[in-house]
Amino acid sequence: DAKTTQPNSMESNEEEPVHLPCNHSTISGTDYIHWYRQLPSQGPEYVIHGLTSNVNNRMASLAIAEDRKSSTLILHRATLRDAAVYYCGTSYGKLTFGQGTILTVHP
């Protein structure tokens, strides 16, 4: 199983870019990298996922290191609604997560 670690918390100002890091040092070649975010007392919602190449969608971008041992979730312009706990995870048959990063966005 890939062990996944994330910083406990990060802060950002509104309308600035945010780079959320994740280490998955024991990831295997077939594990996908997933990102989800969670608001208080709600279930997590999908943000983005990828395998090897960088990925973009309407919510965020995912930058994956060449050796795949780390990845970065990029929110291009943070808004107050982006304040949440962000979970990085890996999947190969089962989906497991790190401890999550609490993102605080200041107005």
Place this chain on the structure above:
Amino acid sequence: DGGITQSPKYLFRKEGQNVTLSCEQNLNHDAMYWYRQDPGQGLRLIYYSQIVNDFQKGDIAEGYSVSREKKESFPLTVTSAQKNPTAFYLCASSIVGTGYEAFFGQGTRLTVV
């Protein structure tokens, strides 16, 4: 509406009693998962299933049991053997395979007194 439903949202039980948490999905997903969430500890995998009548232990399966008799349903039983059952429990489902997003329910907060 397609989605994944957990019920009830809040559940209270006395210590020593078994309790079953419901998880139903109408997304036609083969894979289903149960996670436990405690403050500051992220999402920890309890059990997962990729097909009816088959399931595997996750990282913290002790004190829990599951069944998968129907594709749509994956109930979790918290047994009296679980030492610290009070937590927020989340169910998820996805298409089988590694490259598919998971859909989560809204969770059940279990309090054992």
